[in-house]
Amino acid sequence: MQEQVSDHLLGSLVDQRYLVRTRLAGGGMSTVYLATDERLDRDVALKVLHPHLANDASFLERLRREARAAASLSHPHVVGVLDQGQDGHIAYLVMEYIKGHTLRDVLQEKGGLSPRLALALIDPVIEGLAAAHSAGLIHRDVKPENVLIADDGRIKVGDFGLARAVTAATSTGSLIGTVAYLAPELVLGEAADARSDIYSAGVMLYEMLTGTQPYSGEVPIQVAYKHVNAEIPAPSAAAPGLVSDLDELVQWCTAKDPEQRPVDGGALLSELRHIRTTLSDEQLDYAPLSARPSLAAAEQAASLDTTVLGSADAAHTEIISSGQHPTSVLPQPAQGISAAAFPTSVLPPAGPLPAGTDRDASSAQLSPREEKRAARQAEKDRARAAATPSRTLREGNVRRRAVIWASVILLLAVLAGTAGWFFGMGPGSPGTIPALKNRPAQEAEQLLRTAGFQSRPQDVFDDEVKAGYTVGTDPAAGVEIRKFLPVTLFVSKGPQLFPLANLDGLSLEQAKDALAGAEMTLGRVSEKYDEQAPAGTILSQAPAKDTPVRHGTAVSLVVSKGPQPLPVPDVRGMDRAAAVKAISDAGLTAKVAAEEIFDKKAPAGTVLRQSPSDGTLNRGGTVTLTLSKGPRLVEVPNFVGKSAKQAERELKKLGFEVELDVFGGILGLVQSQDPVDTMAPEGSTVTLRVV
Incomplete structure (x- = not known):
């Protein structure tokens, strides 16, 4: 059905x-179609509702709500909504x-990205979402396909077509959004808010860093189930x-x-x-492997399960055999190392090892992670054993030892009390960062001091919060430290x-490119006749040039229509003076031809x-007059x-009129x-008397 719609609309x-x-x-x-707005002569994206939905009043109302919600948001990192309407059975959004x-194209080409590139690409996406959330909007479908990367490098979040005002009812009985990035609360049919977009952005960042999605499944419901019941892996x-x-x-992000x-x-x-400012260049430029195993395969290898997960051909998950990965045990702890350091499930059985097997050979069966853990514990136990003397060198005085032990106990009690005060009521006690956004800076500092925190003010630019007021904190509000x-x-x-x-003086297309390069938006475009400026060039702009404005400001333009055409008056039959005056009054120039022409009907001088003889001319255009002799x-x-x-x-x-007088x-x-x-005179009458 959709292909028929495309064929029907193309060229219409x-x-x-x-x-x-x-x-x-x-x-x-x-x-979605590429279309040309013929009124403003610009390319637009035309989103057309499917024909079988266009007659559904609820869908049409939803489309209108989407248009109003999205059009209320103007931000350089959000695709703007320009128009909405209905033409017969066609309901559309411009x-x-x-x-x-799109970001999906980047991921398909490059796979996993370096942290520097991933953070640079997702920063404008989060900035666009932040603007939407501040305006009371949620996206509900954040995914790489909706992150648009322009040829000039601009990055914008597209398709706010599923966004809803937060004040409206956002709970729904059906899934809205792409299941690979869907927040658990949406799968469960609960209300969505800004944090649902954050979850989707976190899944997208995971894919950008690793080149794979965290969950996969043969059907979407398997992926949705994992979002609800599993934790997104690191x-x-x-x-x-x-x-x-x-x-x-x-x-x-994906809690x-x-x-x-x-x-x-x-x-x-x-x-x-x-985070971007704290990572080193080496950490930011870490190059992910070009090919990584899927998460499902990693989980299978870790579990060593012998259950059949799929067919064994190359296109599916292989059957994992228990014989290929036998369970191994750790060696008997060496002297001085506590056996409690190891889980009982991996300790070796009591008694000697099988013949021909030494301790080193047994430890060779450990996984790298278990070997590291065992090595760290062994090092701790060796240090503890080295710090504990095996015997006393001198018995000493019993009373002196009692005094020393009493002093030590008293010192430990003082230290414990001090530590208890420090971590219980003093500077080391935990506290929750208060919400300080949109508060005057001095008031915010006082609130932090009252809560027991020391603040470090840092000035930042912000499009929403006015100067001198708090944008936020690091750590963020609500965090306990x-x-x-x-x-x-x-x-x-x-x-x-x-x-x-x-x-001024640029063509309309050049002006559009200049505005886009400066991250400004095109406002109202009007036209005006001008005697000097060629048609299609910019006459004026508002705000005026050199006016300081923020990114995303709409700039209105007045475009020249060229000189205004003037109608040519008809002066035939007038005498010379009257004709010249009439043409001059019309804004045109009269030119009298040197040659005059005999005419038997037109009096001389007219x-x-x-x-x-008619039509229009630009102001000052010439009208040539030929006079009668x-x-x-x-x-x-x-x-x-x-x-x-x-x-x-x-x-x-001879050109005379003849009148006969017959007798x-x-x-x-x-x-x-x-x-x-x-x-x-030619044309005059000659009278003949006839007998």
Whole structure:
């Protein structure tokens, strides 16, 4: 059905405005086309509801709500919604067209990304989500396919078509979003909020760092089940060598309990940028392996299960045989090493080892992780044994030893009391960071001091929080830390402002490119006649050039329509002076031709012809006038005594009108004529008296 829709719409004009050019993508609700807005002459993305849904009032109302919600958000990292409407059976949404590719294309080409590239790509995504969350919107479908990367490097979050206002009812009985990135609460049919987007972003970051999704399954319900019942593994399990800070970041975002995640995109953005500044170049430029085993395969290898998980051919998961990975045991602990350091399930049985087997050979069966753990415990026990003398060198005085022991016990009691005070009520006691966003900086510092924390103010730019007010803290609000640890207080310097470039004289397309390069948006475009500026060039802009504005500001443009065309007046039949004045009053220039023309009907000095005679000209255009010389003078021959018919014929050839005055007419001869033997104007009347 969808292909028929594409064929039907391609080349058509939707709502007498949007010319559909090609199909870009299709989804469960709609199809997206590349179209041209013929009113503003720009490319747009046209999202058309599927035909079988276009007659459903509930879907149409949902589409209208989506348009209103998304259009209320204007941010340089969010794809803008430009228009919404319905043309017959076609319900549509018009969005900003981003020419480029998606994050999915990047992942398919490169697989796992370095932490530097992954954090750089996800930063604008989280910034866009933070702006949406601050405006009361949630996305509900964060995934690599909805992260658009323009050819000029701009990164935008697309398809807020499933976003809902947080104040509206967001609980639904069906899954909305892609199951690979779906938060557990959505799988369970619970209400979604900003933290649901955070979960999806965490899964996406996992995939960017490892090149694989955390869960896989033959059917979507298997993946959804894992989101609800399993913990997202650390990325370093799939990509050994990743720094632990990235593991903690992903697992913080993907906690099953929404209360354990960042509260919104703003909180996550602060932590994300903090981590980027603390990692070394070596950690940021860590190159993940080009090919990693799937998580399912890793789980199978770890469990050593002999259950059949799939067919044994190359295209499916292999059957894991118990004979290939026999269970091994640790060696008997050496002298001085506590046996309690090892789980009883892996201790060797009492008694000697089998013949021909020594302790080193037995330990060779340990996994690398068990060997490291055993080595660390052995080192601790050796250090403890070395610090404990095997015998007393001198018995000493019993009373002296009692005094010493009493002093030691008293000192330990004082130390224990001091430690108890320090960690119970003093600077080492735990405290929860208060919520300080949008509070004056001095008030926020006082609240931190009252709570027992020491603050370190740090000025930052922020588009939402006004200057002098708190943007947030590091650690974030709600986090519990020891009070002696410093708390960074981010204080807004207001939005970062950038001067607008001068767009005057540029073409409309050049102005659009300049605005996009400066991360500004195109506002209202109007047209105006101008006598000097060529058509299609920019006459003015608002705000004006060099005005400091924030990124994402809408800039309105006035475009020249060229000189205004003026109608040409018809001055034929007027005398010269009147004709010249009429043309001049119309804003045009009159030019009188040097050659005048005889005309038997137009009086001398009047306008006989003009070029052009109608239509329009630009101001100052020339109208050429040709004047009449009046009728030509012709000598009138004498036809008295001649045949009246011959006389009439000859006079008409000369251009005269002939009037016959017949008296009898029997002879048919001219008795007299008037005028005769003189010059007369061409076209005048000659009277013949006929007998």
